[in-house]
Amino acid sequence: MRFVSTYDAGLDDKRRVTLPADFRSSLKIGAEPSDHVRVWPGEGAWLEGGDDAFIAALSQSAEELAQDDPDVAEAATLAILGGSRKLTLDSAGRMVLPESFVAHAALSERVNFIGLGPYFRITSPEVAISMAQAxxxxxxxxxxRIFAMARKKVREAYTP
Known part of the structure; x- marks a missing residue:
């Protein structure tokens, strides 16, 4: 798991926001740390983001889907890959969100980063609360059932 938990962060007047330290520590290109994430508008009032490995997996999945449904695969590729931006992190882990992304997600002074395993979301605290309740x-x-399955996997992992 690369991106886990929900974090609150400030968004300044220049649209800079700090990627949570736990998320930054998960960014790697091979054995080397990465200095960027890829972010794109989500289907709702949020942004989605991930590292290059997740973008590569999305691209490969779209290629596989294209064999069965080329139109849907192309639309997904256009929305995600074509709509994404490479956001470089400064030495403090800050990135600048594009103005159109801030408007899409209706972000203001506070944002939440929501870890979803291989990718994450950036949204307003109000939308994050609504998403969590839903x-x-x-x-x-x-x-x-999910907890029982997880307990079984943990037992299997620790059984010699």
Whole structure:
């Protein structure tokens, strides 16, 4: 897992925001740390982002999908890959969000980074709260099954 947890951060007047330290420590190109992330507008009032490995996996998945549904694959590729921006991190881990991205996600002084494993979201605190509640509501029925499956995987990993 590369991007885990939810973090609050400030967004300044120049649209600079600091990528959480835990997220930065997960950015690697091979054995070397990476100095950037890729970010694109999401389907709702949020941005999505990931590292180059996730972008490569998305590209490969779109190529596989293109064999069955080329139109959908092209639309996804255009929206994600074509809509993404490479955002370079400064020495303090700050990046500058494009103005159109800030407008898309209706971001203001505070933002939340939400880790989703191989990728993350950037959104307003209000949208983050709404997303978290919707996720909890959807998982009420399946959470016990998910936890049981996870416990089994952990036991298997630690059984000699």
């Amino acid at each position: 996720a909890r509501d959807k998982t009420v029925q399946t959470k016990a």
